[in-house]
Amino acid sequence: MTTExxxxxxxxxxxxxxxxKWGMAIDxxxxxxxxxxxxxxxxxxxxxxxxxxxxxxxxxxxxxxxERFWEGEFPEIKMTPYQPVLxxxxxxxxxxxxxxxxxxxxxxxxxxxxxxxxxxxGTRYCANNCPYQVRSFNWRDYERPxxxxxxxxxxxxxxxxxxxxxxxxxxxxxxxxxxxxxxEGREVADGEFAPACAQACPxxxxxxxxxxxxxxxVSKMARGARGFHLLEELGTLPAVTYLKGG
Amino acid sequence: xxxxxTHHDHEQDHIAHLREKHLMLDPLPRxxxxxxxxxxxxxxxxxxxxxxxxxxxxxxxxLFGAWGYMIANGLGxxxxxxxxxxxxxxxxxxxxxxxxxxxxxxxxxxxxFKAEFRRPFTRAAELMTTFGLVQAGFSIFMHMGxxxxxxxxxxxxxxxxxxxxxxxxxxxDLLAITTYLLSSTMYLFLPLIPDLAMARDRTPDGTWQKxxxxxxxxxxxxxxxxxxxxxxxxxxxxxxxIPVMFSVHTIVSWDCAAATRPGWNSTIFGPxxxxxxxxSGMGAVxxxxxxxxxxxxxxKYFIRGEHFDALGMLMLLVSMTxxxxxxxxxxxxxxxxxxxxxxxxxxxxxxxxxxxxFAMLIFNVAIPWATLWNKKWRSNPWLLFGVGLxxxxxxxxxxxxxxxxxxxxxxxxxxxxxxxxxxxxxxGIGTVAFFILLYMGASRLIPLIPVWEVxxxxxxxxxxxxxxxxxxxxxxxx
Numbered sequence: 044m045t046t047e048x049x050x051x052x053x054x055x056x057x058x059x060x061x062x063x064k065w066g067m068a069i070d071x072x073x074x075x076x077x078x079x080x081x082x083x084x085x086x087x088x089x090x091x092x093x094x095x096x097x098x099x100x101x102x103x104x105x106x107x108x109x110e111r112f113w114e115g116e117f118p119e120i121k122m123t124p125y126q127p128v129l130x131x132x133x134x135x136x137x138x139x140x141x142x143x144x145x146x147x148x149x150x151x152x153x154x155x156x157x158x159x160x161x162x163x164x165g166t167r168y169c170a171n172n173c174p175y176q177v178r179s180f181n182w183r184d185y186e187r188p189x190x191x192x193x194x195x196x197x198x199x200x201x202x203x204x205x206x207x208x209x210x211x212x213x214x215x216x217x218x219x220x221x222x223x224x225x226x227e228g229r230e231v232a233d234g235e236f237a238p239a240c241a242q243a244c245p246x247x248x249x250x251x252x253x254x255x256x257x258x259x260x261v262s263k264m265a266r267g268a269r270g271f272h273l274l275e276e277l278g279t280l281p282a283v284t285y286l287k288g289g
Numbered sequence: 290x291x292x293x294x295t296h297h298d299h300e301q302d303h304i305a306h307l308r309e310k311h312l313m314l315d316p317l318p319r320x321x322x323x324x325x326x327x328x329x330x331x332x333x334x335x336x337x338x339x340x341x342x343x344x345x346x347x348x349x350x351x352l353f354g355a356w357g358y359m360i361a362n363g364l365g366x367x368x369x370x371x372x373x374x375x376x377x378x379x380x381x382x383x384x385x386x387x388x389x390x391x392x393x394x395x396x397x398x399x400x401x402f403k404a405e406f407r408r409p410f411t412r413a414a415e416l417m418t419t420f421g422l423v424q425a426g427f428s429i430f431m432h433m434g435x436x437x438x439x440x441x442x443x444x445x446x447x448x449x450x451x452x453x454x455x456x457x458x459x460x461x462d463l464l465a466i467t468t469y470l471l472s473s474t475m476y477l478f479l480p481l482i483p484d485l486a487m488a489r490d491r492t493p494d495g496t497w498q499k500x501x502x503x504x505x506x507x508x509x510x511x512x513x514x515x516x517x518x519x520x521x522x523x524x525x526x527x528x529x530x531i532p533v534m535f536s537v538h539t540i541v542s543w544d545c546a547a548a549t550r551p552g553w554n555s556t557i558f559g560p561x562x563x564x565x566x567x568x569s570g571m572g573a574v575x576x577x578x579x580x581x582x583x584x585x586x587x588x589k590y591f592i593r594g595e596h597f598d599a600l601g602m603l604m605l606l607v608s609m610t611x612x613x614x615x616x617x618x619x620x621x622x623x624x625x626x627x628x629x630x631x632x633x634x635x636x637x638x639x640x641x642x643x644x645x646x647f648a649m650l651i652f653n654v655a656i657p658w659a660t661l662w663n664k665k666w667r668s669n670p671w672l673l674f675g676v677g678l679x680x681x682x683x684x685x686x687x688x689x690x691x692x693x694x695x696x697x698x699x700x701x702x703x704x705x706x707x708x709x710x711x712x713x714x715x716x717g718i719g720t721v722a723f724f725i726l727l728y729m730g731a732s733r734l735i736p737l738i739p740v741w742e743v744x745x746x747x748x749x750x751x752x753x754x755x756x757x758x759x760x761x762x763x764x765x766x767x
Contacts, residue, residue, distance in 0.1 A: 171372075
């Protein structure tokens, strides 16, 4: 959606929400709800463990969660399919305009939603305004008992108390793949790398790639009849497509 | 002849009755009145210091102690969670900004409309504005995850070119509240200058109070030129601060209204919040006046039944306006038919904290309507104190329903979860104690009654006899 303003002194183009560059397709029909994506994401991105009490109180910090509901009254209950929910990397993200410190910004290079930890002052407005509720706040400084500190990923910042964080589509892996491709003088090939959740998924329910390339695997999956976006009616232009109903 | 004597007696009774009822018709010599105001500041009993001491301890432990504990350990010690990312901190912020509104409303709007009953209590109300905003500032800074970096929200030029985001309603908030705090403090200060000069002239040399008054009175001597300038400045401020006041709470409401949350994105929120602010603020003014009248020396002369009567009428009017906006907001949201909003409205009334929703309506509407229609009842300070207290509870509940309870319901039912307050309860109590503490401190240093305004009003009012009838006349002084 590009709006052209024609005011006598001002002539500018405001790009309001653009479709992303990287995207994901999640096939709910083959997801087994094994939570491997949740574990892999926590390992890759140094997501802290908050303990049972805090987790039960709604302070778990996972960047991806597997949602599941029961339908109907007991005993006639039916389980809905598992639905992994992560940051949808909206093209028109509600979290971005509300941050007073510009800590929640849209990157031009990757067309992703970034959280700048250093700049975050912790007003938590972005999390309130996120319709998907996928942002995690560092309520405390969480301890990592030995030997857990040894497995921290050196490519990812360890966050301190008082800042917001969320899924980055494993931007460190995107950058590494781009660097390798650039040094070899080529483009990143489709399927050359995957974020931790997609890599760990034993059912291959999560597929990652370029959604601006119509020939990529993820674009082909997203175009299928089973595809839909979460809370599409809000106009957030999510980069994640869910597949259901096959 | 007998009938003439009776008529004369009646006349005297009538005049005495008018004098007793109306401060403006009951003048005292200026020297005596100044003395009374000075005595009201200096007449401090041991009970005052006991309360002052207790409140200081509460402020030290609950406000600064608990805040320090929270800064050191993170917001985990508070009750905020997913999805209620904002809890009592923001409830208190909105609440205190609401309290601060009545001061300006009473002082500026009634001054602009030349409502005579305002004269003795404009300052008491203006002080609430400034001190209420201080508490609002505390509450909003407390809720920040990294409050030590809060200066990043200011547009401070720096070599890295980092700038606050002026798209964010929180940036608008910061500007609006800062503007309001500065302008309301100046507006408090301007009418204070003649009274500070009065206090300076009546304070013995060599005391620190003398220095305090001398510095703040800015060498005011009461010349014609000084009065002209002062009136001019006050007039500008009285008119200019009214739109500022309306804008502040409208902008605060946009924190909610500009967000994509069910129950929040309501277009009526601006005026609804402003009226809500006036509702709680009027109640708070009534409470403060009742305490001041009963606890401070000579205050029974300055604050009378007529003032509570007038305040009671205002409270009733504001209560009716609030009820209209509440109904309007509810209707529009319900009629919108959004399924999440429907869920939320049901959750408000029938959820685990449904009692709060009903208490809000009883305290904000039913009780004021049931009591304030009666002139005799609303002239009673302690009844008005009680109604004001209930209204403040009701308005606090309203904000609690709008912020943490509405945040409980969102578009992802998987994350629905109740909010249980933690350390923020103590922080809230701390802000209440700090407000009272500041007010008590100010009552020992600042003339709580604008003496010159009362004297000016009394000069303008006179009883004149037209034929056999004694009537009140008011002349235009300004």
